[in-house]
Amino acid sequence: MSSPTPTSSLADFAADLVSGRITVIDLTQTLSADFPTIALPPEFGQCAPFRLEEISRYDARGPAWYWNNFSCGEHTGTHYDAPIHWVSGKDFPNNTVDTIPADKFIAPAVVIDCSRETAANHDFVLTRSVLEAWEAAHGPIPAGCWVLLRTDWSKRSGAAYANMKEDGAHTPGPDPEAVRFLVEERDVLGFGTETIGTDAGQAHHFTPPYPAHFYMHGKGRYGLQCLSNLDKLPATGAVIVSPPLKIQGGSGSPLRVLALVAS
Amino acid sequence: MIPPKRKNPLLRTRAALQPPAARSRTALGITAAAARGGFALQVCAACQAVQYPPREICGTCLHDGLAWRAVPPEGTLIAATTIRVTADPYFRERTPWRTGMVAMDAGPAVIAHLPAGVAQGDRVRLAQKLDRAGQGAMVALPLAQPGDLLDDPMMREMTCDPKDRRVLVTDGRHAVGQDVARAMLAAGARVWLGVAETWRPFAAVEGAETIELDLTDADSVHRCAASHGGRLEIVVNTGLHTRPGGILERGDLTTARVEMEAAYFGPMRLAQAIGPALRARAADGTHPACAWVNVLSVYALANLPSWGAYSASQSAALSLSQALRADLRPIRVVNALIGPLDDEWHQAVPPPKLAPAALASAIVKALRDGVEEVAVGDVAQDILARFRDDPKILERELAS
Numbered sequence: 001m002s003s004p005t006p007t008s009s010l011a012d013f014a015a016d017l018v019s020g021r022i023t024v025i026d027l028t029q030t031l032s033a034d035f036p037t038i039a040l041p042p043e044f045g046q047c048a049p050f051r052l053e054e055i056s057r058y059d060a061r062g063p064a065w066y067w068n069n070f071s072c073g074e075h076t077g078t079h080y081d082a083p084i085h086w087v088s089g090k091d092f093p094n095n096t097v098d099t100i101p102a103d104k105f106i107a108p109a110v111v112i113d114c115s116r117e118t119a120a121n122h123d124f125v126l127t128r129s130v131l132e133a134w135e136a137a138h139g140p141i142p143a144g145c146w147v148l149l150r151t152d153w154s155k156r157s158g159a160a161y162a163n164m165k166e167d168g169a170h171t172p173g174p175d176p177e178a179v180r181f182l183v184e185e186r187d188v189l190g191f192g193t194e195t196i197g198t199d200a201g202q203a204h205h206f207t208p209p210y211p212a213h214f215y216m217h218g219k220g221r222y223g224l225q226c227l228s229n230l231d232k233l234p235a236t237g238a239v240i241v242s243p244p245l246k247i248q249g250g251s252g253s254p255l256r257v258l259a260l261v262a263s
Numbered sequence: 264m265i266p267p268k269r270k271n272p273l274l275r276t277r278a279a280l281q282p283p284a285a286r287s288r289t290a291l292g293i294t295a296a297a298a299r300g301g302f303a304l305q306v307c308a309a310c311q312a313v314q315y316p317p318r319e320i321c322g323t324c325l326h327d328g329l330a331w332r333a334v335p336p337e338g339t340l341i342a343a344t345t346i347r348v349t350a351d352p353y354f355r356e357r358t359p360w361r362t363g364m365v366a367m368d369a370g371p372a373v374i375a376h377l378p379a380g381v382a383q384g385d386r387v388r389l390a391q392k393l394d395r396a397g398q399g400a401m402v403a404l405p406l407a408q409p410g411d412l413l414d415d416p417m418m419r420e421m422t423c424d425p426k427d428r429r430v431l432v433t434d435g436r437h438a439v440g441q442d443v444a445r446a447m448l449a450a451g452a453r454v455w456l457g458v459a460e461t462w463r464p465f466a467a468v469e470g471a472e473t474i475e476l477d478l479t480d481a482d483s484v485h486r487c488a489a490s491h492g493g494r495l496e497i498v499v500n501t502g503l504h505t506r507p508g509g510i511l512e513r514g515d516l517t518t519a520r521v522e523m524e525a526a527y528f529g530p531m532r533l534a535q536a537i538g539p540a541l542r543a544r545a546a547d548g549t550h551p552a553c554a555w556v557n558v559l560s561v562y563a564l565a566n567l568p569s570w571g572a573y574s575a576s577q578s579a580a581l582s583l584s585q586a587l588r589a590d591l592r593p594i595r596v597v598n599a600l601i602g603p604l605d606d607e608w609h610q611a612v613p614p615p616k617l618a619p620a621a622l623a624s625a626i627v628k629a630l631r632d633g634v635e636e637v638a639v640g641d642v643a644q645d646i647l648a649r650f651r652d653d654p655k656i657l658e659r660e661l662a663s
Contacts, residue, residue, distance in 0.1 A: 007265070033477070033482055033483060034460070034461075034462070034465075034475075034477075034480070034483070036460070036462045039463065045517050045518070046517070046521070047513075049460075049479075049480075050483070051479065051480060052481065052482065053481055054481070066656040158461060159460045159461065159462045159463070159464070161462065162462040162463065164463055164464050168465075215481070
């Protein structure tokens with residue numbers, strides 16, 4: 001992976017940021033009450049949607065200040081998955097959002113553009129052969145980077161975004177072999193998507209179910225979901241800034257995800 | 264009746280005055296009977312004399328054991344008059360107003376409000392109805408009730424017929440909300456049916472207008488109030504989040520919080536957002552805002568431990584409804600108490616179970632009857648009767 005304008009020092013980096021030679025792209029969906037959350041069968045515990053309750057707004061409850069209480073799940077909106085989120089990752093050291101080393105929160109990214117395939121097939125499955133074809137064009141996926149699946153799913157909203165049918169959600173995601181390839185043969189940092197989860201909507205029918213969760217977290221890797229603006233990123237060369245909230249023992253958290261891109 | 268005329272937007276919306284509300288503690292027996300749709304007067308335990316007006320000792324034998332009992336409501340209208348001038352601000356706006364004296368077959372003579380059409384000498388059936396102050400009032404009705412009785416101006420003050428009114432039904436995702444919407448449409452109402460999380464698939468109800476409404480989301484509630492708050496006459500809060508589970512077996516609060524959001528915080532948000540506008544329109548034209556309906560589990564009265572957390576959320580909702588009843592007046596707060604519904608969450612519960620459509624019909628009937636409490640279905644009626652009999656015994660029975 002090569003950067004068009006490599007920075008050799010922090011001072012150069014800062015200068016590039018100030019001058020606009022590096023642009024900052026927000027990959028975050030707005031946290032709002034009507035943004036879809038993962039839908040599980042109702043007999044299971046559910047992820048709370050985002051909620052905002054006003055404390056005061058320059059009124060009798062607080063004359064000069066406006067503020068809110070908010071509530072949500074750790075996996076609401078654009079959010080980060082820590083390894084402890086999945087049973088396969090429950091025994092790793094430093095597997096919660098508060099103990100993951102901070103240097104894991106800034107990392108390069110590659111973007112696999114499958115937006116054309118996804119437009120034609122909502123159940124598009126990212127396979128090893130798709131990844132190998134990408135590598136043939138862009139070079140090997142480097143160790144320690146985020147792999148972001150671009151589907152343009154974030155351009156959808158509401159029912160089209162959740163895409164729930166009678167047999168569940170129909171959204172794109174990787175198959176088990178693709179995830180194992182990324183983790184075991186490419187040693188990536190994590191996997192990110194534009195959809196509600198890192199796995200496909202129908203991934204409970206895969207073996208193992210939810211392979212992105214199972215294998216990524218099973219190797220102590222991370223997840224990002226509900227990303228947006230992936231269409232503004234280059235295939236290689238972007239740097240992702242994604243520190244989750246430092247929740248004690250947390251399995252994940254909503255977060256602001258930023259991409260640094262050479263312009 | 265012709266659909267109501269559209270209001271003249273240049274005229275002030277009249278404030279909702281209330282008829283005189285002062286009652287002695289004893290006289291509230293009539294209010295209690297009216298609230299439940301019954302008819303009761305005090306009966307002397309010693310000489311069996313039926314008493315009216317309510318009093319502390321028997322008017323016949325001076326015995327002080329006067330219990331409220333159901334008594335035959337029939338009688339003869341022996342005098343009728345039309346009031347054209349009155350100093351009371353509420354009645355002043357509503358003259359001419361007919362009243363009369365009924366000689367009850369059970370004994371006492373009673374002064375009662377009269378609808379059009381009953382005349383001196385007629386046989387009548389007395390009814391106890393809640394007036395716009397929420398207090399019990401005597402009404403004399405013809406024995407053969409005309410079909411348009413609920414259109415009578417006096418009866419409109421006592422009842423909440425959905426016909427030609429605009430109704431918000433809060434939860435169109437639940438079979439109860441959907442069937443209430445259908446029943447309201449069949450009763451001649453215009454219906455807005457709230458649906459939360461419209462990103463999940465849902466089935467619209469034909470004839471009802473679907474709106475986004477999630478009572479657990481303050482912003483959603485405020486948007487609904489902004490769009491519809493000023494043009495609603497009836498709100499039916501059907502928010503039911505019914506999940507089995509005792510307190511200890513659940514082991515956490517996640518489901519309990521959702522139950523409290525659905526039963527207590529959500530309706531409170533809606534009341535805060537829409538209640539003031541509803542109350543302000545309680546005398547707006549011929550079809551003013553009139554009612555707020557809650558669907559509540561009868562286990563709000565006494566906890567069913569196998570559904571312990573759910574029952575507790577319903578107790579909170581019941582208490583909220585009592586506070587709202589005072590705050591929203593003259594809007595009538597109606598509680599429909601239910602036992603197990605014939606739905607997915609009561610799959611393992613043996614019949615009798617309440618069909619959502621039967622509940623919906625009962626709600627429409629409660630509005631037309633003008634009551635503020637109705638137990639719908641065998642289980643709810645049984646539990647309510649046992650609750651009135653002895654709450655402690657009921658508690659022990661449910662916990663056994």
